[in-house]
Amino acid sequence: MSGKTIFIIILTVLLTIFLMxxxxxxxxxxxxxxxxxxxxxxxxxxxxxxxxxGYILAKPKKVVSSYDDDIEHEQKKIDKNELSDEDRDYIN
Incomplete structure (x- = not known):
């Protein structure tokens, strides 16, 4: 068991004893x-x-990033016909 699980169990037991x-x-x-x-x-x-x-305030915010989309759109698809002979030899 992790330390977090043990902490939650102990806290739950103490809260139950306090409530009772x-x-x-x-x-x-x-x-x-x-x-x-x-x-x-x-x-x-x-x-x-x-x-x-506490749950509402502590939950992680959704991060929407268009960075990855921008990179994919800006990258050109490299056609093998555009490569030099040296590049083709390196790839193969």
Whole structure:
């Protein structure tokens, strides 16, 4: 197993232990709404949102480059008739 896999497993175990230790109900006030919710659910939702936002911000950007296309279009197809005798001998 790689170090990254071991790190993810350890982090998942620690997060699970933390969530299971915080299962009691708590009153929350969001904007003008008061509601009672389990700390487990609130922390879990926050972690999920954090993972989604982290993934969106960290994913690599698509790089569109026309450099390769320009090179292919600019290169001429070399016809064997245009080659010198010395070049033909080298290729064959």
């Amino acid at each position: 230790g915080n299962t009691d109900a708590v009153n929350f006030k969001f904007l003008w709404i008061d509601f009672e919710m389990s700390k487990l659910l609130v922390i879990g939702i926050c972690v999920l949102f954090g993972l989604i936002i």
